[in-house]
Amino acid sequence: MTSAHTDKQLRLEASEWFARLRASAVSPEIEAEFFRWAAQSPRHAAAYEAVCAAWDVLGMVPAKRRPRHAMIGRREFAGGAIAASLAAYFLLRAEPAEAKVFKTAIGEQKRFTLPDGSALLLDTASEVSASCDKISRTASLGCGRAHFDVTNARESALVVRIGDISVTSHRGHFDVFRGEDAIFVYLQQNDAAVQTANGDNVKLRPGDYLRAPMPYGKLVIDRPAQEAITAWQRGILVFDQTTLSDAVREMNRYSPVKLTISDAKAAQLKISGAYGAGKAAEFLHTLTLLLPVRAQARGDGFEITSTL
Known part of the structure; x- marks a missing residue:
């Protein structure tokens, strides 16, 4: 060297x-x-x-x-x-640098340009703050999900914080998602490294999907199909033998029409397929055709119950 x-x-x-x-x-x-x-x-x-x-x-x-x-x-x-x-x-x-804040509403996806020139795609109900100066560039995901296309026009890396972990990248294309009980990082292209508050430092390869349980759980890295993981960027939600409770939770992120499940039998049913984000009515119709469930209007949403 x-x-x-x-x-x-x-x-x-x-x-x-x-x-x-x-x-x-x-x-x-x-x-x-x-x-x-x-x-x-x-x-x-x-x-x-x-x-x-x-x-x-x-x-x-x-x-x-x-x-x-x-x-x-x-x-x-x-x-x-x-x-x-x-x-x-x-x-x-x-004396932290003043940050710009980028937000989306429920059901909205929007593209932004960060202060350092990197591209940002924000998912539904998400928020990112970002700052940049001559020496450093940082961002923070407050809630929801985001995709970063990091520009390599600067010598310093972009550091993205999500709770107690940070993602450092010079030119990576990656997703970060702040779930209810874990943080997820998916590296689509180029480089990225994940650091945690308890000392973990993991260099990701393109295609790696990292799950960091909160708080301070063991990091898990998988390599799922890219098409399924990045489908949200096109307004599509892909489920593969996903429990109905998890699928409903994800659908609810995109729509003001909320779905609820009233019994444990229905919650544990499995569903697969691709569905339009925010299209709760179409999703419900498909559920009643594929699964032993029925849906009834309840307030500002629908209640799903098992017919077994």
């Missing part, structure tokens, strides 16, 4: 740490991981200091907001470069 390549890699790593540490919520585990990285070599600290120096952060923030020496001294590092880096770290956490 050449020295130039090593220097470039260190700059990239330092830029990624810069982006991760600017998030509004940084866990103690991520802080500890950063300090371990910085302590590995004086060159790591120097690279991080160079990233911070580009912002001249010590001159941008009033002195009364700078961290105390005691705060820095508790970290077991030596040299002025480390101290300056840590000072910049705490300052940047206190």
Whole structure:
């Protein structure tokens, strides 16, 4: 490995740490991981200091907001470069870049361009906030699902946070979904890595579908058919021997007409096929043809019961 390549890699790593540490919520585990990285070599600290120096952060923030020496001294590092880096770290956490917010309503899917030039496709009832500056670019999925096409026009990676995990990518095409009890990441093309608050760091391959149970469960990676996983981008929901309870939960995300299941027998029935997102009436009609169930109007929705 050449020295130039090593220097470039260190700059990239330092830029990624810069982006991760600017998030509004940084866990103690991520802080500890950063300090371990910085302590590995004086060159790591120097690279991080160079990233911070580009912002001249010590001159941008009033002195009364700078961290105390005691705060820095508790970290077991030596040299002025480390101290300056840590000072910049705490300052940047206190002064996050202003974020733009992108939202969709129930039943709506919409395309946006992020501040860094990356493309964003938002699914129904979803929200993403994103910010970008000369050094870093970050985004956060507050709810729902999103697809990112990351532009590689910048040296720094895009860091996307979803709860307690983050996805880092320089030019990846990937989906992120915040479910009720897990977070899902699907890498469609190029590169992406997933980091968790408890120290997991997984580099994904195209086609990998990662499930991260909340909170802090064991990561599971599968390789399902891409056509089924990405069908939502075309307004289609694909079920493959899916329980009716899970299928109804997914259909309800796309429609103000809510479906409910009144008994356990109906909830455990299995369904397969492709259905239009938000088309609750068509879905119900198909259910009554394929499964032993009936549907009755209840308030602003329909109740599904088993006929067994």
